[in-house]
Amino acid sequence: MSDDPTPQPTVRERGLAKMAEVYGWEFQDGPGDHFAVTADHLFADIWSRPGLSLRDRRLLLLGALTAQGLFDVAGIQIGAALQNEELDETELREISLFLCHYVGWPAGTSLDHVIGAQIDQRNKKARKAAQNGR
8 A cells, every 4th residue: 555645547537648648639538338448448558558659559550550441540640640749751651651562552552642631731730820820
């Protein structure tokens, strides 16, 4: 037992915090078993395990998503990787080219299109923010 009176975060709080770290925006608690398993197990436990960095996990996930053709989810991961500065445009483009050789050219080039769309979206937001800052 610890004598530290500081309250420890709950599993849900740890999961929500890790989700925010992974995706770059704050998450609110959600209803239902699917959200509970996602927050409490996937993020509080699996994404929080030692041994791999957030970037490592994201790279693995991008490969798996590309192999499965889940480009909508890959787009979310790419946007978060850019926002968190885990991967830059050059690295992302290299990932898509590399994956072409392992998951096939159609999947690799589809990922490259998603990368381009995410980069364009990010650049538009940056331009808009710069214009509003004037």
